[in-house]
Amino acid sequence: MEPSTKNLLFYYWGNNIKKSREKIIFRLKIDKNIKDNYEPSFSLGEQGASIIHLDKINKSYYLGKQELQVLKGISLDILKNEYVALMGPSGSGKSTLMNILGCLDSPSGGKYILNGKDVSKMPDNDLAEVRNKEIGFVFQQFNLLSRLTAAENVALPLVYNGTPKKQRMEQALEMLNRVGLADRSHHKPNELSGGQGQRVAIARALVNNPSIILADEPTGNLDSKTSVEIMEIFGKIHDEGNTVILVTHEEDIANYAHRVVRLRDGIVESDTPTPKGALQPA
Ligand SMILES: Nc1ncnc2c1ncn2[C@@H]1O[C@H](COP(=O)(O)OP(=O)(O)OP(=O)(O)O)[C@@H](O)[C@H]1O
Ligand SMILES: [Mg+2]
Numbered sequence: 001m002e003p004s005t006k007n008l009l010f011y012y013w014g015n016n017i018k019k020s021r022e023k024i025i026f027r028l029k030i031d032k033n034i035k036d037n038y039e040p041s042f043s044l045g046e047q048g049a050s051i052i053h054l055d056k057i058n059k060s061y062y063l064g065k066q067e068l069q070v071l072k073g074i075s076l077d078i079l080k081n082e083y084v085a086l087m088g089p090s091g092s093g094k095s096t097l098m099n100i101l102g103c104l105d106s107p108s109g110g111k112y113i114l115n116g117k118d119v120s121k122m123p124d125n126d127l128a129e130v131r132n133k134e135i136g137f138v139f140q141q142f143n144l145l146s147r148l149t150a151a152e153n154v155a156l157p158l159v160y161n162g163t164p165k166k167q168r169m170e171q172a173l174e175m176l177n178r179v180g181l182a183d184r185s186h187h188k189p190n191e192l193s194g195g196q197g198q199r200v201a202i203a204r205a206l207v208n209n210p211s212i213i214l215a216d217e218p219t220g221n222l223d224s225k226t227s228v229e230i231m232e233i234f235g236k237i238h239d240e241g242n243t244v245i246l247v248t249h250e251e252d253i254a255n256y257a258h259r260v261v262r263l264r265d266g267i268v269e270s271d272t273p274t275p276k277g278a279l280q281p282a
Contacts, residue, residue, distance in 0.1 A: 050113070051212060051243050052078040052101065057110035059096050059266075070096045072266040073110070080211075083238045084245045085254035085274070088263035094247045095140070095216055097263065101245065102214045103131040115211075132161055136205030138215035142197045144189040144204075150176060150196075151185040154203045161208065175203035179233055195226030202233055213237055215246040219253055231256045 059071035070093045078084055086094050099105040100112065103119055106127070112120045119130055131137075144153045155172035163171070176185050179199040189197055198218060205213060215234070219227035227250075235256060238244045246257065254260050258277030262269045273280075 049080050050077040051080045051082075051115055052076070053111075053113040055111040055113075057097075057100065057107045057112060059093070059100065059105075060108045070266050071100075071107070074263075074266070074268055075110075076261065076268065076271070078243065078245065080243055081238070081241050082243055082245075082259060083234075083257045083277075085257035085260045086245060086247045086263065087249065087254055087260055088269070090249075092263040093266045094263055098137075098214055098216050098245070098247060101212075102135050102137045103127045104137070132157070132208060134210055134212055136208065136210035136213045138198075138201050138205045138213070138218050140216045140220060142189070142201040144197060144200055146189050149186050149188055150181060150192065150200045150203075153189070153200055154207055156204060157208050171207055172203070175207050176200070178206070179203045180229075193226075195222050195229060198222060198226075198230055199233065202230070206237065210242075212243045212245070215244070217247050217249070219248065219250070227253065 054074050054076040057071055057074040058069065061068045061070060074093075074097060086097065088094055096105070100107050103114070103122075106122075107120055110120065111118060114130060115134060117130065119127060122130070144150075145156070148156070151169060151172045154175050155168040158168040158171060173182065173185055176182050179202055181196060181199050181203070184192060184196055184200075187196075189200070192200065198221075202215075202218070205215075213234070218234070219230050222230065231253060234244055234246065244257070246253075248254050255274050255276060257274055258280055259271070259273055261271045
């Protein structure tokens with residue numbers, strides 16, 4: 001299975017676990033908020049308005065007994081409503097880092113504070129809860145489910161958080177309208193162009209109203225005109241006050257962001273404002 005498809009299944013599977021657990025908790029009448037276990041380990045003042053705080057994040061994979069160190073001590077602060085492009089050569093660890101940022105994977109070491117909560121060692125089902133609330137993820141290969149229509153694909157995250165069907169469809173259509181695809185809601189993914197497919201994937205990432213949007217090469221497979229359309233959508237999402245982080249190999253796409261973080265061999269090689277970022281008030 002494609003790693004990104006596995007991620008998608010994990011994304012929704014995790015949410016499903018959370019739902020079952022909630023039922024159990026309800027049955028047992030346990031009057032306890034699981035979030036109590038995850039008190040922020042710092043006062044918010046310390047990190048200022050950082051929505052993402054990474055402290056020496058490591059990630060290793062094991063092939064047999066051999067350790068492959070992919071991320072080697074990434075420390076990074078991303079403020080609320082920043083627009084960051086993540087760049088770097090193939091294999092430098094961008095997707096690995098994005099998966100950790102999106103709570104799809106846990107680091108092997110280091111600390112990840114997301115919106116004031118230490119998520120570095122959170123169990124999978126609690127991570128799913130955080131993910132569902134905070135994060136919209138646009139995958140490299142759209143990952144739309146082929147048997148579902150565009151609207152059903154967009155509505156998928158709402159199935160897992162228990163939104164009633166009528167409301168799900170209303171919200172999905174509203175999102176498709178936002179990305180300019182209201183007239184394609186009944187199309188299946190193979191009846192859409194590449195750019196339209198990507199817009200459906202963006203609508204799906206936005207349907208839960210997340211405040212952080214993570215996109216792994218969202219324009220990787222698109223022509224330049226369609227890429228501009230997609231980047232305009234991200235621009236709007238950012239203008240609405242959300243935090244946007246996207247991976248790209250293209251400098252002109254990175255220049256839509258305000259800050260570029262470059263990875264090389266699992267470390268941050270540079271972290272600089274783009275020309276657009278340099279114009280921002282401090
Ligand atoms: N599940 C895994 N098991 C073992 N090694 C992995 C796994 N996932 C990624 N890697 C390795 O980790 C390194 C970083 O991979 P990653 O996908 O993060 O790179 P990337 O910067 O996103 O590259 P690209 O630009 O090609 O998408 C690569 O050398 C890759 O082979
Ligand atoms: Mg990648």
